[in-house]
Amino acid sequence: xxxxxxxxxxxxxxxxxxxxxxxxxxxxxxxxxxxxxxxxxxxxxxxxxxxxxxxxxxxxxxxxxxxxxxxxxxxxxxxxxxxxxxxxxxxxxxxxxxxxxxxxxxxxxxxxxxxxxxxxxxxxxxxxxxxxxxxxxxxxxxxxxxxxxxxxxxxxxxxxxxxxxxxxxxxxxx
Amino acid sequence: xxxxxxxxxxxxxxxxxxxxxxxxxxxxxxxxxxxxxxxxxxxxxxxxxxxxxxxxxxxxxxxxxxxxxxxxxxxxxxxxxxxxxxxxxxxxxxxxxxxxxxxxxxxxxxxxxxxxxxxxxxxxxxxxxxxxxxxxxxxxxxxxxxxxxxxxxxxxxxxxxxxxxxxxxxx
Numbered sequence: 359x360x361x362x363x364x365x366x367x368x369x370x371x372x373x374x375x376x377x378x379x380x381x382x383x384x385x386x387x388x389x390x391x392x393x394x395x396x397x398x399x400x401x402x403x404x405x406x407x408x409x410x411x412x413x414x415x416x417x418x419x420x421x422x423x424x425x426x427x428x429x430x431x432x433x434x435x436x437x438x439x440x441x442x443x444x445x446x447x448x449x450x451x452x453x454x455x456x457x458x459x460x461x462x463x464x465x466x467x468x469x470x471x472x473x474x475x476x477x478x479x480x481x482x483x484x485x486x487x488x489x490x491x492x493x494x495x496x497x498x499x500x501x502x503x504x505x506x507x508x509x510x511x512x513x514x515x516x517x518x519x520x521x522x523x524x525x526x527x528x529x530x531x532x
Numbered sequence: 533x534x535x536x537x538x539x540x541x542x543x544x545x546x547x548x549x550x551x552x553x554x555x556x557x558x559x560x561x562x563x564x565x566x567x568x569x570x571x572x573x574x575x576x577x578x579x580x581x582x583x584x585x586x587x588x589x590x591x592x593x594x595x596x597x598x599x600x601x602x603x604x605x606x607x608x609x610x611x612x613x614x615x616x617x618x619x620x621x622x623x624x625x626x627x628x629x630x631x632x633x634x635x636x637x638x639x640x641x642x643x644x645x646x647x648x649x650x651x652x653x654x655x656x657x658x659x660x661x662x663x664x665x666x667x668x669x670x671x672x673x674x675x676x677x678x679x680x681x682x683x684x685x686x687x688x689x690x691x692x693x694x695x696x697x698x699x700x701x702x703x
């Protein structure tokens with residue numbers, strides 16, 4: 359089965375770079391907006407990406423293909439276990455824990471490029487799980503629109519005791 | 533007769549050396565191997581504990597946090613004595629098995645303790661383990677069955693660079 363994407367190659371190309379924990383310091387100034395969920399995403403790459411990487415989550419920076427090599431976006435890909443019913447075994451799902459586009463580079467089509475890159479990476483690991491999922495803040499309408507554009511669809515709202523927000527779960531087959 | 537005496541002397545000296553190696557060097561090498569294996573085992577346990585907390589499978593308990601740090605400190609306690617003895621044996625016998633692994637483990641434990649941060653629940657919701665409600669479960673089961681029956685779709689892959697591509701600060 360061949361899936362053809364409308365590949366929205368950004369006008370200013372960016373390059374995915376698989377990073378190590380020692381590279382994360384380069385994102386110390388990363389900003390993606392003033393909204394609460396945007397601040398959470400900026401904090402994730404600075405503080406929470408390192409422990410996630412120790413739990414086998416991979417992280418990419420997308421850098422501008424010029425001398426500056428500015429970080430225009432970041433993304434991540436890991437796995438999680440979902441229990442489908444109380445007595446059923448857990449299933450493994452590939453997960454995008456966090457992704458964000460730097461505020462200076464929003465509106466250039468980078469988010470779709472980043473997602474297409476991640477879908478390619480996840481498809482190469484089809485044997486781990488044929489499903490790719492993510493959770494998005496319900497106020498992040500722009501992101502939800504882009505996720506739908508590349509084939510994700512909503513599953514359910516998940517509410518956690520330690521967070522006030524019901525995040526929207528989205529999933530797609532690989 | 534003379535040759536026989538020389539061979540005998542050589543054999544005696546080799547025997548003495550061999551006995552010394554057997555009594556001193558080999559047990560020391562065994563201790564190094566055990567020390568490194570113990571460290572790997574504790575490290576594996578610590579990483580699994582961190583993973584369980586990150587994914588919300590286990591609550592954070594400060595007793596474990598202190599416990600792991602204490603084990604690492606105990607491991608490092610005889611470090612100075614052992615490295616001194618190691619240097620003496622390397623001088624006497626040329627090389628000591630497991631010496632490099634032992635030194636690497638020492639450096640790694642020092643780094644672990646220096647950069648120690650208690651584990652925390654992932655702020656990225658997706659990394660937490662979760663149970664789905666009935667409706668979502670049915671939907672996911674169907675998707676899973678369909679995807680497995682079909683096999684992976686062919687998608688365009690975008691190659692990644694490694695981190696040497698990144699500009700490092702103040703370079």
